[in-house]
Amino acid sequence: MDLSVNIAGLRLKNPVIAASGTFGFGREYSEYFDLNKLGGISVKGLTLEPRKGNPPPRIAETPAGILNSVGLQNPGVHAFIEHEIPFIRKYDTAIIANVAANSVEEYCTMVEILSDADIDAIELNVSCPNVKQGCLLFGSTAQGILQVTSAVRKVCKKPLIVKLTPNVTDITEMAKAAEDAGADCVSLINTLLGMAIDIDSKKPVLANITGGLSGPAVKPVAVRMVYQVANSVKIPVIGMGGICNADDAIEFLLAGAQAIMVGTAGFVNPNVWVEVKEGIELYMENHGFRSVQEINEALIV
Amino acid sequence: MSNHLKIVETKMLAEKIFLVRLKSETIAKSAVPGQFINIKCCDGLDAFLRRPISILRTDPYEGTFDFVFMVKGKGTDILSRLKCDDFIDCMGPLGKGFTLPVKGEKVWVVGGGIGIFPLFFLLERSTDVQKTSFLGFRAKDSIVLQNEFERVSDKVIITTDDGSYGIHGLVTKPFLERLEREKPDKVYTCGPMPMIKSIAEICIERGIFCEVSMEQRMGCGIGACLVCACKVKHGDDFEYEHVCKDGPVFPAERLIF
Numbered sequence: 001m002d003l004s005v006n007i008a009g010l011r012l013k014n015p016v017i018a019a020s021g022t023f024g025f026g027r028e029y030s031e032y033f034d035l036n037k038l039g040g041i042s043v044k045g046l047t048l049e050p051r052k053g054n055p056p057p058r059i060a061e062t063p064a065g066i067l068n069s070v071g072l073q074n075p076g077v078h079a080f081i082e083h084e085i086p087f088i089r090k091y092d093t094a095i096i097a098n099v100a101a102n103s104v105e106e107y108c109t110m111v112e113i114l115s116d117a118d119i120d121a122i123e124l125n126v127s128c129p130n131v132k133q134g135c136l137l138f139g140s141t142a143q144g145i146l147q148v149t150s151a152v153r154k155v156c157k158k159p160l161i162v163k164l165t166p167n168v169t170d171i172t173e174m175a176k177a178a179e180d181a182g183a184d185c186v187s188l189i190n191t192l193l194g195m196a197i198d199i200d201s202k203k204p205v206l207a208n209i210t211g212g213l214s215g216p217a218v219k220p221v222a223v224r225m226v227y228q229v230a231n232s233v234k235i236p237v238i239g240m241g242g243i244c245n246a247d248d249a250i251e252f253l254l255a256g257a258q259a260i261m262v263g264t265a266g267f268v269n270p271n272v273w274v275e276v277k278e279g280i281e282l283y284m285e286n287h288g289f290r291s292v293q294e295i296n297e298a299l300i301v
Numbered sequence: 302m303s304n305h306l307k308i309v310e311t312k313m314l315a316e317k318i319f320l321v322r323l324k325s326e327t328i329a330k331s332a333v334p335g336q337f338i339n340i341k342c343c344d345g346l347d348a349f350l351r352r353p354i355s356i357l358r359t360d361p362y363e364g365t366f367d368f369v370f371m372v373k374g375k376g377t378d379i380l381s382r383l384k385c386d387d388f389i390d391c392m393g394p395l396g397k398g399f400t401l402p403v404k405g406e407k408v409w410v411v412g413g414g415i416g417i418f419p420l421f422f423l424l425e426r427s428t429d430v431q432k433t434s435f436l437g438f439r440a441k442d443s444i445v446l447q448n449e450f451e452r453v454s455d456k457v458i459i460t461t462d463d464g465s466y467g468i469h470g471l472v473t474k475p476f477l478e479r480l481e482r483e484k485p486d487k488v489y490t491c492g493p494m495p496m497i498k499s500i501a502e503i504c505i506e507r508g509i510f511c512e513v514s515m516e517q518r519m520g521c522g523i524g525a526c527l528v529c530a531c532k533v534k535h536g537d538d539f540e541y542e543h544v545c546k547d548g549p550v551f552p553a554e555r556l557i558f
């Protein structure tokens with residue numbers, strides 16, 4: 001039985017990846033479980049300069065999920081390279097740099113810098129709902145995705161993943177645009193734009209008013225989108241959105257995702273990534289699957 | 302670490318206010334005043350996130366610790382229905398605690414509502430110091446742990462918003478009055494935002510050491526998700542630090558309210 005997957009040159013020893021923004025740079029969770037057990041870590045969304053992020057409250061609990069409006073608080077790409085890569089490299093797990101920017105030029109500058117850094121792949125975040133400009137603007141239209149991805153492709157020396165937002169009319173159009181522009185892989189879904197109001201204070205719960213919905217509440221939407229995208233592009237798909245256990249993860253694998261990411265569930269269960277990995281292993285054993293790819297091909301419709 | 306801890310005692314202290322005693326050798330031995338635990342109130346998707354609650358006291362000999370909570374919403378309501386021998390899924394102890402006072406110092410704690418609980422732990426662990434507690438409650442029937450505070454303090458001053466017990470009004474009033482006569486070495490405060498803000502400002506103005514325990518909505522509780530932001534000074538600029546990991550206790554002069 002082989003848990004490893006190869007996603008356009010990105011080799012993962014298992015298909016379980018920590019989702020960007022929910023896992024920092026791995027330091028905190030390293031005190032809770034052995035990071036060597038992860039297929040990879042998609043680090044906190046990076047920007048060229050350090051970013052302070054949005055004012056609090058930045059989180060609201062909603063039925064079976066959360067809204068967040070962190071707004072890409074991060075130390076900047078240079079601090080990441082200097083201080084965080086050496087830490088994560090102590091572990092045998094893939095490093096995926098999640099990149100956000102305000103303009104095509106800035107995306108390219110960052111990808112150039114990161115192409116020379118000791119990382120394993122780049123995930124273009126064209127889908128953050130919590131910053132005022134750039135980012136989501138590119139990800140909301142096929143034209144925008146095409147524009148950013150093709151420019152970045154020219155300077156990118158690492159496997160290139162484009163992370164898609166679900167806040168669009170037809171996600172397959174976005175995935176096709178990424179594929180046409182030379183992306184090696186697409187990951188989805190980022191958070192769904194949402195809002196919560198405190199009826200006593202009559203104010204929005206989040207200081208930013210709106211935020212991104214994640215957690216189990218989004219899972220059926222995410223599975224549907226992964227299924228649609230996997231059936232409309234040839235490049236590999238990384239699936240995420242609400243995975244809380246191995247059963248959830250296997251749904252995504254059956255829907256066509258070669259690998260999966262888990263985020264929000266880790267807030268509640270810091271051991272979730274290990275449990276998901278072990279549960280996938282057990283499922284493969286029980287159902288006679290020898291590789292993750294065999295699961296990808298097993299959906300009966 | 303995340304652990305299922307056994308409830309060895311529960312007690313209703315006042316309407317909607319409950320004390321819970323849990324068995325945990327690790328937390329009983331390692332927790333310091335100001336730290337908190339992060340509780341999953343029930344299995345499954347209801348009250349999805351963990352709830353942060355301060356540690357009230359530990360008993361290293363019995364291997365137990367206590368917390369007190371007020372029923373606010375869904376999660377704490379579920380907690381209030383748990384009984385002896387039930388288990389609670391806890392992570393902790395988490396966060397950075399208070400700077401303990403040194404021998405001979407004059408210590409004042411100023412707490413309001415649910416903010417009094419971490420201050421109790423601090424008082425209990427501060428020995429050979431002179432201790433005064435200023436505690437603010439909504440009304441007489443919401444006063445809890447008065448005897449316990451009296452046991453660990455040299456003096457306890459109680460205020461109620463409606464004047465039904467002790468001094469009528471906010472805790473800042475007797476605090477300011479006493480400041481006219483004497484100066485504490487260390488002030489610690491936790492409670493509603495307007496209260497901690499004015500205590501912090503008063504202390505900064507007079508050059509008195511002051512630490513504040515902050516509250517913020519949390520996700521992971523360990524410093525990874527960055528949602529529990531707290532605005533602090535950073536040179537001429539500001540930075541968002543995180544209540545769960547950099548705090549909940551912050552030096553007053555660093556905070557931007």
Ligand SMILES: Cc1cc2nc3c(=O)[nH]c(=O)nc-3n(C[C@H](O)[C@H](O)[C@H](O)COP(=O)(O)OP(=O)(O)OC[C@H]3O[C@@H](n4cnc5c(N)ncnc54)[C@H](O)[C@@H]3O)c2cc1C
Binds near residue numbers: 348368373418
């Ligand atoms: C460091 C720290 C220590 C605390 N210590 C205590 C304590 O000792 N005793 C006590 O009674 N309460 C304490 N609180 C407040 C307690 O966490 C909230 O009252 C509780 O989370 C409310 O949950 P709920 O499900 O009843 O309310 P709901 O309103 O249903 O909660 C919805 C969401 O908002 C969050 N939330 C609501 N109010 C608060 C708040 N004031 N602070 C942080 N998150 C909040 C909840 O955690 C949950 O994610 C503390 C908070 C913090 C940050």
Ligand SMILES: Cc1cc2nc3c(=O)[nH]c(=O)nc-3n(C[C@H](O)[C@H](O)[C@H](O)COP(=O)(O)O)c2cc1C
Binds near residue numbers: 045070072191214520
């Ligand atoms: C607090 C928080 C911060 C996030 N930050 C980022 C980010 O910086 N970059 C990014 O591409 N996605 C970010 N996301 C989205 C997640 O990576 C993921 O796409 C989404 O949460 C769905 O997965 P989940 O339900 O398993 O969390 C963030 C999500 C959360 C909850």
Ligand code: FES
Binds near residue numbers: 518528544
């Ligand atoms: S709650 Fe996640 S960083 Fe504080």
